[in-house]
Amino acid sequence: MSMKNRLKVLRAERDWSQAVLGEKLDVSRQTVNAIETGRYDPSLPLAFKLARLFELSIEEIFEDEQAG
Amino acid sequence: MTQKTAHRRYIKVFIPAMVIYMISIFAISWANIQSYLPKYSLYFLTIIPVLSIFAWMWAQWRYVKELDEYMRARQVEAMMYGMMVVVAFASGWGLMELMTDVPRIPIFFAGPGFYLFYGIIFAVMSKRAGEKGACL
Numbered sequence A: 001m002s003m004k005n006r007l008k009v010l011r012a013e014r015d016w017s018q019a020v021l022g023e024k025l026d027v028s029r030q031t032v033n034a035i036e037t038g039r040y041d042p043s044l045p046l047a048f049k050l051a052r053l054f055e056l057s058i059e060e061i062f063e064d065e066q067a068g
Numbered sequence B: 001m002t003q004k005t006a007h008r009r010y011i012k013v014f015i016p017a018m019v020i021y022m023i024s025i026f027a028i029s030w031a032n033i034q035s036y037l038p039k040y041s042l043y044f045l046t047i048i049p050v051l052s053i054f055a056w057m058w059a060q061w062r063y064v065k066e067l068d069e070y071m072r073a074r075q076v077e078a079m080m081y082g083m084m085v086v087v088a089f090a091s092g093w094g095l096m097e098l099m100t101d102v103p104r105i106p107i108f109f110a111g112p113g114f115y116l117f118y119g120i121i122f123a124v125m126s127k128r129a130g131e132k133g134a135c136l
Helices: A007-013 A018-025 A029-036 A044-054 B003-034 B039-045 B047-066 B069-099 B107-128
Strands: none
Touching (some): A007 A018, A018 A029, A018 A044, B003 B039, B003 B047, B047 B069, B069 B107
16 A cells, blocks of 8 residues: 655645656656655655655655554 | 666667677577587587676666666566566476477577566556656
């Protein structure tokens, strides 16, 4: 089961394309797309990279649906 | 490292390795058919395509390591499916070869068979994910 995330919204707020975000994260556009659409959950290092880039905590980007 | 750089590094090894492989395979096959060289020299000459395959697979391994985590996961998944198909088929057919008189399939075709299925499976995975992408 994949986690929900706010990546698409955060990216749109900054007017970044998937390719631009991919460049900033040093990953492919396909990877950004896969994370946004919930087909892939990023590793912890990539999640931290995202959090640093958006100046948010990981929990503010990703939602743990199993949390109580 | 960007995906493009990783791909360029892979292609720089892949193309020369495949050219050497193709030329050596045709040359060895021709020499064998023509009885142009003594048999023992053919054994030594087969080292050339084997080394080119090693160079190619090393480049492939390096490429997969240099991909980002999602792209690497997809490549590995497609490779695993390709391997499952080839190993399952080879095991089943090999057993039939031992027990029945089914036609013998040269082991040479295991490699191309793996890459054929790996390529098809990767293409299907990419299509299902709505992505463009190339296998190795």
